[in-house]
Amino acid sequence: xxxxxxxxxxxxxxxxxxxxxxxxxxxxxxxxxxxxxxxxxxxxxxxxxxxxxxxxxxxxxxxxxxxxxxxxxxxxxxxxxxxxxxxxxxxxxxxxxxxxxxxxxxxxxxxxxxxxxxxxxxxxxxxxxxxxxxxxxxxxxxxxxxxxxxxxxxxxxxxxxxxxxxxxxxxxxxxxxxxxxxxxxxxxxxxxxxxxxxxxxxxxxxxxxxxxxxxxxxxxxxxxxxxxxxxxxxxxxxx
Amino acid sequence: xxxxxxxxxxxxxxxxxxxxxxxxxxxxxxxxxxxxxxxxxxxxxxxxxxxxxxxxxxxxxxxxxxxxxxxxxxxxxxxxxxxxxxxxxxxxxxxxxxxxxxxxxxxxxxxxxxxxxxxxxxxxxxxxxxxxxxxxxxxxxxxxxxxxxxxxxxxxxxxxxxxxxxxxxxxxxxxxxxxxxxxxxxxxxxxxxxxxxxxxxxxxxxxxxxxxxxxxxxxxxxxxxxxxxxxxxxxxxxxxxxxxxxxxxxxxxxxxxxxxxxxxxxxxxxxxxxxxxxxxxxxxxxxxxxxxxxxxxxxxxxxxxxxxxxxxxxxxxxxxxxxxxxxxxxxxxxxxxxxxxxxxxxxxxxxxxxxxxxxxxxxxxxxxxxxxxxxxxxxxxxxxxxxxxxxxxxxxxxxxxxxxxxx
Ligand SMILES: Nc1ncnc2c1ncn2[C@@H]1O[C@H](COP(=O)(O)OP(=O)(O)OP(=O)(O)O)[C@@H](O)[C@H]1O
Ligand SMILES: [Mg+2]
Numbered sequence: 001x002x003x004x005x006x007x008x009x010x011x012x013x014x015x016x017x018x019x020x021x022x023x024x025x026x027x028x029x030x031x032x033x034x035x036x037x038x039x040x041x042x043x044x045x046x047x048x049x050x051x052x053x054x055x056x057x058x059x060x061x062x063x064x065x066x067x068x069x070x071x072x073x074x075x076x077x078x079x080x081x082x083x084x085x086x087x088x089x090x091x092x093x094x095x096x097x098x099x100x101x102x103x104x105x106x107x108x109x110x111x112x113x114x115x116x117x118x119x120x121x122x123x124x125x126x127x128x129x130x131x132x133x134x135x136x137x138x139x140x141x142x143x144x145x146x147x148x149x150x151x152x153x154x155x156x157x158x159x160x161x162x163x164x165x166x167x168x169x170x171x172x173x174x175x176x177x178x179x180x181x182x183x184x185x186x187x188x189x190x191x192x193x194x195x196x197x198x199x200x201x202x203x204x205x206x207x208x209x210x211x212x213x214x215x216x217x218x219x220x221x222x223x224x225x226x227x228x229x230x231x232x233x234x235x236x237x238x239x
Numbered sequence: 240x241x242x243x244x245x246x247x248x249x250x251x252x253x254x255x256x257x258x259x260x261x262x263x264x265x266x267x268x269x270x271x272x273x274x275x276x277x278x279x280x281x282x283x284x285x286x287x288x289x290x291x292x293x294x295x296x297x298x299x300x301x302x303x304x305x306x307x308x309x310x311x312x313x314x315x316x317x318x319x320x321x322x323x324x325x326x327x328x329x330x331x332x333x334x335x336x337x338x339x340x341x342x343x344x345x346x347x348x349x350x351x352x353x354x355x356x357x358x359x360x361x362x363x364x365x366x367x368x369x370x371x372x373x374x375x376x377x378x379x380x381x382x383x384x385x386x387x388x389x390x391x392x393x394x395x396x397x398x399x400x401x402x403x404x405x406x407x408x409x410x411x412x413x414x415x416x417x418x419x420x421x422x423x424x425x426x427x428x429x430x431x432x433x434x435x436x437x438x439x440x441x442x443x444x445x446x447x448x449x450x451x452x453x454x455x456x457x458x459x460x461x462x463x464x465x466x467x468x469x470x471x472x473x474x475x476x477x478x479x480x481x482x483x484x485x486x487x488x489x490x491x492x493x494x495x496x497x498x499x500x501x502x503x504x505x506x507x508x509x510x511x512x513x514x515x516x517x518x519x520x521x522x523x524x525x526x527x528x529x530x531x532x533x534x535x536x537x538x539x540x541x542x543x544x545x546x547x548x549x550x551x552x553x554x555x556x557x558x559x560x561x562x563x564x565x566x567x568x569x570x571x572x573x574x575x576x577x578x579x580x581x582x583x584x585x586x587x588x589x590x591x592x593x594x595x596x597x598x599x600x601x602x603x604x605x606x607x608x609x610x611x612x613x614x615x616x617x618x619x620x621x622x623x624x625x626x627x628x629x630x631x632x633x634x635x636x637x638x639x640x641x642x643x644x645x646x
Contacts, residue, residue, distance in 0.1 A: 054643065078559040
């Protein structure tokens with residue numbers, strides 16, 4: 001489904017450049033639930049953004065669903081984001097002047113789905129998230145957990161093959177976090193690949209597989225229980 | 240691009256940001272409003288002056304006299320200079336070669352009676368050429384003939400106010416009325432612009448001189464300059480002026496005693512003033528437009544900046560650059576167009592509301608120059624489109640992640 005081969009990326013800095021990804025090889029198959037862990041600044045978000053076609057890379061290869069993503073035009077990238085990928089952000093990124101329902105329906109607008117149909121499907125999706133009673137609320141009228149449910153509904157509305165979530169529980173308390181994780185697990189159970197960037201070991205523990213990044217390289221990759229180490233637990237207690 | 244979905248999206252963002260919608264609307268609407276009102280007022284001013292001139296043919300010279308203010312050739316000041324038939328005869332036969340002329344004498348507040356009705360009207364004694372010199376659109380009957388003057392006939396031509404006030408339903412032509420107690424026959428009636436004009440009763444100058452005061456006095460003289468150019472008419476003015484001053488011993492610098500006014504010159508002066516006013520309006524209008532365009536550009540730049548993260552989010556959700564660009568550009572166009580149209584409507588409404596209160600000798604029928612206004616609106620809409628397009632292009636060109644991270 002997703003295959004990275006020797007991905008390298010650096011950010012231009014005043015007087016040089018900062019290498020952030022230093023040769024990432026990664027294969028993720030359809031239906032996996034993967035956690036990406038690592039210390040702050042290790043390149044987790046950068047990796048996820050490359051996977052999500054939100055950012056480019058300098059060298060290496062990226063195949064999405066068997067198609068090479070190198071040299072993709074802006075328009076093609078938009079189509080892949082629209083049809084294959086769904087995003088969940090730490091800061092939710094809901095559009096502030098649109099209601100929950102309109103936010104959820106927006107990706108369908110870019111797929112040229114008729115309005116009536118959009119509304120209907122968005123309402124259904126909100127229902128699945130247990131949010132149908134908040135459909136007409138603006139994001140400012142929702143709690144953090146509710147916002148993230150709306151954001152997940154929005155990511156799911158186009159039936160993507162992959163959900164990319166950058167610290168989806170980072171702004172939530174532990175009870176709400178586990179509710180959101182519950183939702184994401186259900187999403188994964190329906191066959192959608194889920195990739196989550198997280199600092200929290202118990203979030204990673206709910207995934208099938210954990211990848212640990214350090215300074216732009218993958219230092220560990222395996223079943224969640226085996227990868228999560230006491231250091232990670234230590235890191236979590238500092239949060 | 241112009242489907243219903245886009246409009247719903249736009250309606251949404253426009254109503255979701257009332258402050259900036261109001262600001263854009265204000266800068267564009269106010270610009271158009273000011274332009275419309277200024278154009279309208281300028282036009283009204285010109286209209287007014289032109290109507291005022293409309294009474295008198297432009298190619299006329301008016302000769303008036305008054306009291307002397309300077310001693311000259313042993314004569315004391317404060318002497319009234321009275322023109323007489325002989326002056327008129329000499330001037331038209333020997334001094335200048337005018338194609339048409341008329342002496343004029345006026346008796347204000349004369350009692351005019353018809354059957355049991357009566358009222359006060361000015362009676363004016365003139366000669367047959369007068370209707371060419373001061374335009375008196377005849378509405379019925381005939382104007383005064385040379386024959387009337389030769390025979391000193393008691394006939395008159397009346398303004399439409401007398402029809403309303405004295406004759407009411409009766410036929411005026413052929414009716415007999417009394418002017419200061421003397422019976423005259425009405426031979427014609429006319430209607431013209433202006434307040435005073437329509438209350439006049441015109442009679443042959445010779446008749447007036449004989450029956451009302453038995454004199455040969457003439458109060459004013461009107462001479463046509465034919466198709467002389469400004470230089471020619473000025474020469475005519477000087478000839479008449481010089482002749483009168485010599486005959487009546489008036490000091491060359493005495494501006495009150497002999498006044499010869501050239502309508503053509505005066506009109507030319509008004510023309511210059513109007514050219515100035517028009518230029519002024521253009522300059523002000525231009526600056527207003529510029530200010531409006533800058534206002535729109537500023538606001539659009541801020542709007543796009545503010546919406547950078549939103550642009551990133553939309554891209555993450557599958558929006559193409561084109562869809563975001565067209566959204567912002569159409570939004571900018573719609574905003575400028577609607578607020579411009581509102582400014583236009585408000586401007587026209589203001590002019591219409593003000594017009595009745597602004598009736599004045601030098602102001603009439605303010606009108607909106609639609610061509611100018613529509614051009615101005617088009618300029619602002621294009622400015623709005625460009626000022627939406629440029630920052631939006633910059634915003635959609637950056638990678639989505641940069642837009643998402645934007646602070
Ligand atoms: N736009 C950018 N320009 C320059 N440097 C950047 C940019 N984005 C990230 N970096 C740098 O790249 C490195 C990796 O950043 P990244 O956001 O991927 O880290 P992360 O693992 O997600 O960290 P965190 O856990 O704090 O979110 C950091 O050193 C960061 O300073
Ligand atoms: Mg990060």
